[in-house]
Amino acid sequence: MSTSEEFKLVNQGPSVSQLQEEALLKIIEDMNTEDFLFVSGSHPEGITYTTYEKIAKTAQLRGFKLILDTSADFVPDLFKSTVPYLIKPNDEELAEWFGLINPSLEEIKDCGQKLLEKGAENVLVSLGEKGAILFTPTETIHVTAPKGEVVNTACAGDTLLATFVGSQLLGLSDEQALIKAVAAGSSTAFRPGLSDFSDVPTLMQQIKRIS
Numbered sequence: 248m249s250t251s252e253e254f255k256l257v258n259q260g261p262s263v264s265q266l267q268e269e270a271l272l273k274i275i276e277d278m279n280t281e282d283f284l285f286v287s288g289s290h291p292e293g294i295t296y297t298t299y300e301k302i303a304k305t306a307q308l309r310g311f312k313l314i315l316d317t318s319a320d321f322v323p324d325l326f327k328s329t330v331p332y333l334i335k336p337n338d339e340e341l342a343e344w345f346g347l348i349n350p351s352l353e354e355i356k357d358c359g360q361k362l363l364e365k366g367a368e369n370v371l372v373s374l375g376e377k378g379a380i381l382f383t384p385t386e387t388i389h390v391t392a393p394k395g396e397v398v399n400t401a402c403a404g405d406t407l408l409a410t411f412v413g414s415q416l417l418g419l420s421d422e423q424a425l426i427k428a429v430a431a432g433s434s435t436a437f438r439p440g441l442s443d444f445s446d447v448p449t450l451m452q453q454i455k456r457i458s
Contacts, residue, residue: 263293272301280310283332283412287316287405296321303328316408320344326366334362335371335408356380356387371411371425373404373432378454381425388422392429393453395437406442407432426454 263271278284286302296319303325306313312332315322318340325331341358342350350358355372359382362370370382378392410431414424430450434442 260289260291263291265293268293268298272298272305275302275305276309278305278309278311282311283314284311285314285316285408287314287408290317290319296324299325300328303331306331314408314412316404318343323362323365329366331367333369333371333412334367335373335404337373337404338375338377341372352377356382356389359387371408371428373407375400378457379407379425379429379432381421383421386421387458388425389457390422390425390429391453391455391457393433393450395433395450397436399439400436402441403432403436406435422456426451426456429454 275284284302284306286299290298299319299321303313307329313329314333314335315325315331316335318336320343322334322336323344336344338350338355341355342348345358345361347354347358355374359370359372359380363382363384368384372380372382374380374392376392376397378390380390381388407428411424411428414427415421419427427447430447431442431444433450434444434446437446
């Protein structure tokens with residue numbers, strides 16, 4: 248019997264040795280101002296706050312753009328070591344960071360602004376069927392989500408984030424990049440696997456800016 252609920256089974260993942268961590272950090276130390284580094288997902292065993300802190304300090308030193316997409320509760324603390332170019336929490340992660348339960352839209356917007364004040368350069372909050380909100384130093388952009396049957400939400404947030412940054416690199420405005428990103432993320436959620444982008448133009452037509 249179908250319950251219309253989604254269940255996710257997540258493998259534990261590998262254990263990262265100190266030697267492997269040092270090799271990773273060595274690669275990161277060679278990055279420069281033209282590079283983007285995405286740190287995303289659940290961190291595996293062996294990766295600690297200290298690892299993230301080293302990455303953050305290297306980003307500050309080398310000048311590459313650091314993008315954080317992880318639910319780790321210490322993400323805001325990393326702002327002491329760097330100015331991340333972008334962080335992408337969802338509404339549940341945002342609520343956990345600020346100790347809120349079922350936050351209202353206004354509370355979410357308040358949290359987004361606080362993250363900017365703490366030191367993030369940009370904040371992108373995914374809201375599922377309520378769309379997404381982008382916080383920048385100059386404006387807040389909230390767009391709706393398109394309608395469709397949700398089949399699998401796995402990787403929808405990853406699709407949204409990658410599309411947003413990729414669209415910026417292609418020269419789209421923040422608003423257009425956000426609209427395309429929400430369409431792409433929704434496209435992934437509406438199918439068993441990742442989006443092939445074939446329906447993204449159609450989905451974009453359904454998305455509107457609210458504020």
